[in-house]
Amino acid sequence: MSNPASKLAPLLMWPAPRLRDRPPPPPNMSRSKTLSEKEISMRRFLMIFALFWVASCTPKIEYRNIVPDVPEPLRQPVTVPERRAETLADVGVILTDHVQALKKANGQIAATDCILDAVEAGQPADVCLELGGYTSKTLENMED
Template sequence: MLRSLKIFAACCALTACSSQRETAFLVPDVPRDLREPVPEPTGPLRTTGDLATRAVELRAALGTANGRIGAIDCILDAAERGVGPACEGRR
């Protein structure tokens, strides 16, 4: 019994020292244009037409921002899975 315990302890000691783990962080390539802020439409609002135009511009800016978030999400999701991103239509 004591001999088995010694053999077991020796095996455990050898396997613990046989290899060291190394942590490597994967940094996915996120294009610069996806990390740029989307400009907020500005300018004077003098008429209701100006207000309507601004609402359309804000909606377009929001769509652009959400598209960039979706593309970044696709890139990061692919990196987590260890595959190349297939995000062509998501910008």
């Protein structure tokens, strides 16, 4: 009876022997079991064809540019009138001008944001002009 450990010895070799380290096939092996160059190239062709076929099955992606209609007054910069500060009352007027300009600018930003959100949601920009809304008040008071 043979030793069972001798049968397991090739399986227990770590790392596995590389292809070039393997012994050549026995001479009585028929040539029909090896693949010809034509068969190898046909297998490569079939694999590449399968990859292209699977890649072409993806749905076509359509890109659309959506340009919202932002009113011209919203795109104008907010200006603050220049005043000379000679007295403390003049400083108060200058601060009041700056606060009003800041409120107007923030209103413009909020109105533009509302328009962009409406367009992204697929709604018309007129949603932002509903009466009683914060942005509609901003748009009404822009001419002041």
